[in-house]
Amino acid sequence: MIKEKLISNINSIEHYPDPGAKRLRETLATKNNVSSNNIILTNGAAELIHIIGYQLQKQRVLILEPTFSEYYTTCTTFGCQVEQLLYEELHTNIEIFNRFPNVKAIFICNPSNPSGEILTNEQLELLIQEAEKNDAYIIIDEAFYDFLEDGFSYVHLIHRYPNMIILRSLTKMYGLAGLRIGYGIMSPKLVCQLSLFLPHWNVNSLAILAGEMIEDLDDFVQHTRAYVKKEREFVFSKLSQLGFEHSNSKVNYFLLRDPQYEDQKELLQFCMEKGIVPRHTYNFNTLEGKWLRFAIKKKEENQMLLGALTEWKRHN
Numbered sequence: 001m002i003k004e005k006l007i008s009n010i011n012s013i014e015h016y017p018d019p020g021a022k023r024l025r026e027t028l029a030t031k032n033n034v035s036s037n038n039i040i041l042t043n044g045a046a047e048l049i050h051i052i053g054y055q056l057q058k059q060r061v062l063i064l065e066p067t068f069s070e071y072y073t074t075c076t077t078f079g080c081q082v083e084q085l086l087y088e089e090l091h092t093n094i095e096i097f098n099r100f101p102n103v104k105a106i107f108i109c110n111p112s113n114p115s116g117e118i119l120t121n122e123q124l125e126l127l128i129q130e131a132e133k134n135d136a137y138i139i140i141d142e143a144f145y146d147f148l149e150d151g152f153s154y155v156h157l158i159h160r161y162p163n164m165i166i167l168r169s170l171t172k173m174y175g176l177a178g179l180r181i182g183y184g185i186m187s188p189k190l191v192c193q194l195s196l197f198l199p200h201w202n203v204n205s206l207a208i209l210a211g212e213m214i215e216d217l218d219d220f221v222q223h224t225r226a227y228v229k230k231e232r233e234f235v236f237s238k239l240s241q242l243g244f245e246h247s248n249s250k251v252n253y254f255l256l257r258d259p260q261y262e263d264q265k266e267l268l269q270f271c272m273e274k275g276i277v278p279r280h281t282y283n284f285n286t287l288e289g290k291w292l293r294f295a296i297k298k299k300e301e302n303q304m305l306l307g308a309l310t311e312w313k314r315h316n
Helices: 002-008 010-014 022-032 045-055 070-077 121-133 188-195 205-216 218-242 265-273 299-314
Strands: 039-042 060-065 081-086 103-109 137-141 164-169 182-185 253-257 292-295
Touching: 002 010, 002 205, 010 205, 022 039, 022 205, 039 045, 039 188, 045 070, 045 137, 045 164, 045 182, 045 188, 060 070, 070 081, 070 103, 103 121, 121 137, 121 164, 218 253, 218 299, 265 292, 265 299
Parallel strands: 060 081, 060 103, 103 137, 137 164
Antiparallel strands: 039 182, 164 182, 253 292
16 A cells, blocks of 8 residues: 555655655654654654764763664764663662663663563663653663554653653554654654754655555554464464574564574574575674574465474474
């Protein structure tokens, strides 16, 4: 549906896009039960991470690991002092700001990339409260929240915590990676502050048009969530039978390892020989090749993966 409409509107590239993307911001605001003044549009979530990093330059920041490498890359580029904390070290009673004094921002990916796991409400809400008390930004990357079975988000806390920033992507669920469109949900004050660092027309006409169409795709999202959940549960049951370890993912990707091997390089090479291309984890802090990341795909492709992993176990 999106592709066909974009093709039929290809002549729109002859004109500059609406710099404010008013209709799209209103669409996203309605979808998230916020005001359009709470929405900032960016050229993919990566652009939003970039301008947040610029805003934080030379400050001390904390990143929950393992996670999307863009946070670390961006913050170090802007001279931030980066501290790292493992998700598994995060407990409901942990005193983050005693352990990491003077932290000005915390980056959290929820659902986590690359594991697909989610923090408990108690863990995350405690962090949000502590960040507010210590005048620190809390940046929650919800790029994959669309795939969560209950579609749960922390957007409802935006009005209570003005230092909170929610990152979103329209490229994951809707298959629009090449169009580069993301957005943030935050206080109007933060929207104004961060918008100063965006160029005019940072989001192109076709990306804006595609974004406007999501209001008519709720059935597609519900169907996709249900399909991914069913396939994920099937794949996980087979992996357990085969003796693999996997992350407790709630979305459309997961981490996997053969516990017989510390480094998963041989399994990576084996899968590639079988026409399957997993994501290695050598460039994920703390993972360092000990896991591989796979996606939940169509039934036939999932069967192909399980067939290859069965063959691997047969010979190892």
